[in-house]
Structures are given as C-alpha cells and as structure tokens.
Amino acid sequence: MMARLNVILLLVLVACALSLVTSRHQSRKLFVDLEREQARARNYDIEYGQLQIEQSTWAMPTRVEKVAREQLRMQLPGAGRVEVMGEARP
Amino acid sequence: MKAQAIAPVRLPQLRAPLVFGTLLVLFVALLGRSLFLQRFDNAFLQEQGSSRYSRDIEVPAHRGRIVDRFGEPLAISTPVKAVWAWPEKMDATPEQLRALAQALDMPQPALSRKLASGGDFVYLKRPVPPEAAERVAALQIKGVHDETEYWRYYPGGDVMSQILGFTGDHDIGQEGMELSQQSWLGGKPGSRRVIINRRGDIVEDVASIRAPQEGRDLALAIDSRLQYLAFRELKAAIDVNKAHAGAIVILDATTGEIVALANWPAYNPNNRTGVTPKKMRNRALTDTFEPGSSMKPFAIASALDAGKVTPSTIIDTAPGTLTIGPATIHDAHREGALTVEQVIQKSSNVGAAKVALSLPPATMWQTLSDAGFGTPPQTGFPGEVGGRLRPAKSWRPIEQATMAYGHGISVNLVQLARAYTVFAGDGELKPVSLLKVDAPVAGRPVVTPETARAVRHMLEMVVLPGGTAPKAQVAGYRVAGKTGTAHKLDGKTYSASQYIASFVGFAPVSNPRLIVAVMIDEPGAGQYYGGAVAAPVFSSVMGAALRLLSVPTDAPLNNVVLPPDVPDVKEET
Numbered sequence: 141m142m143a144r145l146n147v148i149l150l151l152v153l154v155a156c157a158l159s160l161v162t163s164r165h166q167s168r169k170l171f172v173d174l175e176r177e178q179a180r181a182r183n184y185d186i187e188y189g190q191l192q193i194e195q196s197t198w199a200m201p202t203r204v205e206k207v208a209r210e211q212l213r214m215q216l217p218g219a220g221r222v223e224v225m226g227e228a229r230p
Numbered sequence: 231m232k233a234q235a236i237a238p239v240r241l242p243q244l245r246a247p248l249v250f251g252t253l254l255v256l257f258v259a260l261l262g263r264s265l266f267l268q269r270f271d272n273a274f275l276q277e278q279g280s281s282r283y284s285r286d287i288e289v290p291a292h293r294g295r296i297v298d299r300f301g302e303p304l305a306i307s308t309p310v311k312a313v314w315a316w317p318e319k320m321d322a323t324p325e326q327l328r329a330l331a332q333a334l335d336m337p338q339p340a341l342s343r344k345l346a347s348g349g350d351f352v353y354l355k356r357p358v359p360p361e362a363a364e365r366v367a368a369l370q371i372k373g374v375h376d377e378t379e380y381w382r383y384y385p386g387g388d389v390m391s392q393i394l395g396f397t398g399d400h401d402i403g404q405e406g407m408e409l410s411q412q413s414w415l416g417g418k419p420g421s422r423r424v425i426i427n428r429r430g431d432i433v434e435d436v437a438s439i440r441a442p443q444e445g446r447d448l449a450l451a452i453d454s455r456l457q458y459l460a461f462r463e464l465k466a467a468i469d470v471n472k473a474h475a476g477a478i479v480i481l482d483a484t485t486g487e488i489v490a491l492a493n494w495p496a497y498n499p500n501n502r503t504g505v506t507p508k509k510m511r512n513r514a515l516t517d518t519f520e521p522g523s524s525m526k527p528f529a530i531a532s533a534l535d536a537g538k539v540t541p542s543t544i545i546d547t548a549p550g551t552l553t554i555g556p557a558t559i560h561d562a563h564r565e566g567a568l569t570v571e572q573v574i575q576k577s578s579n580v581g582a583a584k585v586a587l588s589l590p591p592a593t594m595w596q597t598l599s600d601a602g603f604g605t606p607p608q609t610g611f612p613g614e615v616g617g618r619l620r621p622a623k624s625w626r627p628i629e630q631a632t633m634a635y636g637h638g639i640s641v642n643l644v645q646l647a648r649a650y651t652v653f654a655g656d657g658e659l660k661p662v663s664l665l666k667v668d669a670p671v672a673g674r675p676v677v678t679p680e681t682a683r684a685v686r687h688m689l690e691m692v693v694l695p696g697g698t699a700p701k702a703q704v705a706g707y708r709v710a711g712k713t714g715t716a717h718k719l720d721g722k723t724y725s726a727s728q729y730i731a732s733f734v735g736f737a738p739v740s741n742p743r744l745i746v747a748v749m750i751d752e753p754g755a756g757q758y759y760g761g762a763v764a765a766p767v768f769s770s771v772m773g774a775a776l777r778l779l780s781v782p783t784d785a786p787l788n789n790v791v792l793p794p795d796v797p798d799v800k801e802e803t
Contacts, residue, residue, distance in 0.1 A: 172433065175431075200458075
C-alpha cells in the first residue's frame, strides 16, 4: 500500500519536474520573442523619425513655393483680382 | 612457515590523536574557508559567475524633437553610424581602400588624406547611413570600426538656423534653443541587466538598473509658414538694398508669442562646415542698435500720459533746427507749426525733442523703462541683451532730446517689437515668449488706454499719404507703424554713410493681431530711409501673414494710396 503510494508520488513528481522544464523553456522562448518585437518597435520608431524628416523636408515652404512657381506656374493674384466674400466691411 | 606470534607493534602513543587532530584542524579550516567564501567574501565569486551569463546593456534614449506651434517637426534626432579608423593599426590592400572609399561615397584622395593625418583615432565619415555602414563592415578591414550615434536633422535648413541653434557631439545642445532647453530636450540613456545564453541572445531580464529617460518634445511659438515668409522677404530686401545684414520679428499682438524670427546672414545647420560666428548670431536678440525715430511714439506717449500735450497741441518746429547747448538737432525737411500727431506722422526730430524737453527726465525714463527698454526681453535665449537705457539722473537736456528720437539709447529688435505691444493693445506691455503659450497672458500697464489709442491713431497716419512710410500700406488692412533710420555708431562717433533702417508696425488697426519689426543693417544701394528700405518688407510680410491667418479685412481692398515717389517720403534719423 505504502509502496504503491510512493510510486504514484514519484510519477507526480516526475510529471511536475518535466512541466517545470517545459514552462521554463516556454518562458525563455516567449521572452526572446518579446525582445525581438521590442527591437522591431525601436526600429519602427527610428524609421518613423526618418520618415518625419523626409516628409518635412518635402513639405518645406521653400520647396513647395519653388514647385508651385516653377513647375505648376502658379502666381499670387494681384490686388485688383481679389474679392473678399462674406465678411461685412466696416 | 612456522607460526610465529607477531609481537603487536605498538604505535607511538601520540600518533593517532595527532593525525586525528590534524585532520580535524584541516576540516575546520576547510569549513571556515568555505563559510568565508559563501558568507562573507562572496562578491568576487558572484561577479565572476555572473560575468559568464549576465550583461549590463545600455538602453538608448533619444533627444526630444523641436516642433513648431502646429507640431511640424523643426529638429529631429535619428541614429546614424560614424565610421572611424585607427590608422596605425590599419592593414588594408589598395583594393580594400578603393572599396572603402566607394562604400563611404567619398573621393579616394580625401580618404587617404584623412588616414595620413596621423593620430590613433580619426573619423572617416559621419554621419553615414546605416546601409553604407553595413557595406563598410562587410569589407572587414582591420582597424576600421563604426559606432552608432544620434544625428540631428533640421528640415528647415537656413530658414530657422539661428533660433534653433544646433547640437554637437553626443547630441548635446550648443547654440540657440538647443542649448537653452538642453535639460528639457536631452534624453538620459538607461541601462538594464539581462541574462544571455551561449549565443548571446537575451533570455531573461534581471533588473532595470536605471530607467532610460526619453527627451521631451519642445513646442515653439514659431509658425513655420510665417517664419519662411519672413525669411524670404528679409533676404529679398537685403539683396535689393545690398545690405550688410538684417533681422525680422513677428509677434502675436495678443499673446506676445514670437511667431517668426529670422536673420540674415544665415547658415544651414545640417552642414556647418565653414560657418562663421557672424552667421550664427541671432541679431534680433543678441545685437543692439540705436533705433532712431521708432522711439518717438514712446516720448510722445509719456508726454500725453503726463498731460503735457494733447494730440492736437501745436509744436513749432520752424526753422527745422533746435540748438541745445553746443549741439544742434536737425529735421530732414523744414516744417512749420505741427500738431503732436503730425510730429509723429512727419517724424520731426525737433518736434519730438521739444515734447520730450517738456517732461521731467524721471517721467520719460519711467515710460521707457516700463516699455521694456534697458532690460532683456527674458526669452531665455542664450546671449540675449537688454540694450542700454541710462538712469534719468545722468541725463543732460541734449541727451533727453536725442533719446526722444532714438539716439543715445540702444535696443534689440525683439525688445522694440515687444514695446509696440503697448500701442497694439491698450497700453499694456505683453511678455514675449519663444515657446508656445496656451493660456492668455497678463500684461503690465505702461500708459493709459486713451494714450495708447491716441498714439495708435498717430501711427496709422504714418503710413497714410503725408506720412513717412506709405510703402508700409497693406491692401485690405489698416496698418500702423513707425519708421526708424539711424546713423550707425562707428566706434564712438556716428558714421556719416552707414545707416540702420527699421520699421515696426502692427495690423489690423481695428483689432491688432500681429506686430512686425524689420531691421536692415547698412543698406548700400542708395536708399537708406526706413520708409524706403524696411517699410516695403513690413508691407509684404504683414499682408501675406494676415491672409495666411485668415484675419478678416478691415479696409477696402483698394485702400493703398501711394503718392508719387517724391523726396517728401523721408524722415530724419
């Protein structure tokens, strides 16, 4: 009776030990994944900064004006060609 | 063999206890040593052990961005590589060197020059894009290394150069806002302890030793559209007038925010090779000049406030000169009797001097001091100055007279623009700010609202026909302002041929939104009066800025009346 109980307990112990090993392994694996994702987040952050630089370089008024004037041939309307709408004038 | 009784060998009596005792002592020593190592002196072994599996790694923190009032980025840090070499330890074949030059995108002679410059450490190129750095690493040249560093980019280039400043090594601010806001912008890298496996992968986080502190974003009051506009017009005016330098400031008349501040000459902060300190100077804040006639409204306001004159009091300016002691003040044109309003409109020195002399020095000093002259504008900008306003006790009459038309007193452009908040508002001086202001700010009263309104009316007359600056008019808006033309100080005496032309004004007069102050240093193309050189800049900047901000018009669109270009459009000093 006693011996049987001992065998059962031994099996339970072995099972516990194995599950500890697997969960330890799992946790390491997940941690490595987490690290990888965090590194990716950092890289995206860096890329976002670079894209912001790029965007604001493209959108700089200096360049916008140059494109508007030279490529699109736009110009400011002269004083005689402006009409103000809506606002009641004093 | 015969049985023989072997006489029992008798061991020496002390031997057993001795051996036993020795063993015991050794055991005790062993136990003691292990106890010592485990309990008391375990640091060394712990360290040795942990160095085999744990690492302290740095957690980078980057510098905060600088953005304009709408969140448009003006300065951003991004990691790049720096490639450096150890020339003495370098061992490269000519092919490798050629490949290296190609990977770094630099001519080979330049590379050889850098390597020949000696020393044990030389930067070959910084910044290098990460891809290029990878190509360099792939060459595996001995003695060539790279490191990651943060590099700051300024998308605006020279448009905002002086106001932003720049950062130096390790992304630490060196000039401008980058310097003055270093503690806000700068990030502090953290570090953490981790456990690594045989391949060097991190498998477990042990502890965070120091949490990284990311740099915070800084929102300036600058509106990048207006900044560009101001910069463009300033530069154009300096080209046309062949001027030496110039500056322009746009203030929000209600909050005192500096929405634009541009200087010329300027530099490109992204590439600072060969930039002289002259180009780095933020003239609008760090340089003072004698303002000339743009001071007149303050002398007049002081007299109005003290009840010495009213706007319609007649001042006799004939014959266009006024002699005080050994000195004589001149007007550019002889005028006869002028009202106080006309003294401002025509910018008569004699008139302003006479009004000023009716005041006790202390009263005039108080008004000037309250209007912020003589004290720095407290923007927090490195190197800002307060100009010079001497104490009233030391004023001689001639000095009080010349101060009325802006000589013998020095100001910087931001101060001058700030002083005009007194007239743009109802007599209150608003504090100026380079940073975005969210809540309305309280002003400090300088003159009564009635006086402020009266001077505002006089300033509007300046740009109307008969005034000194009709070129400052803006289609669709009522504007008000004052010209200034001053001889430059050349050592201790005034230069006869070098001038500083300026214009300060605000619009729309019915409800002032913006104050624009323009200063052109040494115009050299013939014209040098503020009304001819600086007023057109004011007009184009103010007009475009008000349209950009969708400020309702307060005048018909055909309001601009330019008199024929007669020499009448002039003023003295």
